[in-house]
Amino acid sequence: MINTDRVKATAGSNALAGKVVWCPGKSIWFISHFLIALFFAPLLVSVSSVGVFIALTGITLCFGHSLGMHRILIHRSYECSKWMEYLFVYIGTLVGMSGPIGMIKQHDLRDWAQRQTRCHDYLMHGSGIIRDGWWQLICELSLENGPGFTVEERRSIR
Template sequence: MEGPGPHAVNSVRPEGADAVAGRVRWDPTHSTWNGGMLATALILGPLTFTPAAFAIFLLSTGACLLLGHSVGFHRRTIHGSFQCPIWLEYLLAWFGTVTRMSGPHWMVRTHDLRDWAQRQPHCHPYLAHRTGMLRDAWWQMHCKIELERPPRFELGRIGRDPFYRFLERSWMVQQLPIALLLFWWGGIGFVVWGVCARIAISVHGHWFIGHLAHNRGPQS
């Protein structure tokens, strides 16, 4: 913990860290993946649309965001808000991974870095969504922040757990069995809507909500 207070973040060790000094750099891995999924959805989505494919999109997006990103990654892995059997924890972590924002270690580091930085007197605009919408979209989905003096991270059990390490290494590959199953079930349309469109809307929706939450309303 950062300290004994109730709002301390999970894994950040902030000694000597600076939340301001740093630069935003293009992240080729996430940029190519996110851009490729969006382009595929926009180009092939209208050509392969069927009511069944759209139903697959709705069901798979809801399952991944709710079970995986919200309950699995955010509430269980990051905040430890509830206890559950290890098999259920692993299942929820898998759903979180196939939501396709990244692997579990990356998600914890990203969440805790931003949470820590926003509690400092000042932080880099990247970490606070404090730029215009178009620049923030490019930064958040296609770039990464490289702080000159970043905090250290101690991921604890999930950093040592072989299953979490496997998910971290293979987060892209985890889409393959889903794509094969959907192709067998309903052809290329199911793959486009059940993988590409699902990933595109999840990534862009997650960014859009974050951007609005940091720039609209009472900010409390």
């Protein structure tokens, strides 16, 4: 049984026993964005709009998801001013995956599960690109006996 600062497993915690269930909120979020893009993109696409899309996608993924959500919020792997941290994390929420606590929880659950002897395919991304994509976009995993999760106090770099 492997624990981290935020994930606390008990003797009965199991990373394998659970089922993937449809999540209506995620479905509405992603499918509505897909349909809006599908219907309006042909009317609005231009060279400049593609350039803006590429630039904003790069900023959102690099500064928001990678630096904000992952490196600073989840791992605390660098220090910066508080306003910059908040800005990067806010930009990271624009990716649409989850809010700050949801990202930390999902990341830590996945890391905990992958360190176990066996874990559910949802957390392993081991079911092929189509099924994994489907699961990640419109479903969520409901473990029968997952570990506990606690958000710790703000801490500095280790």
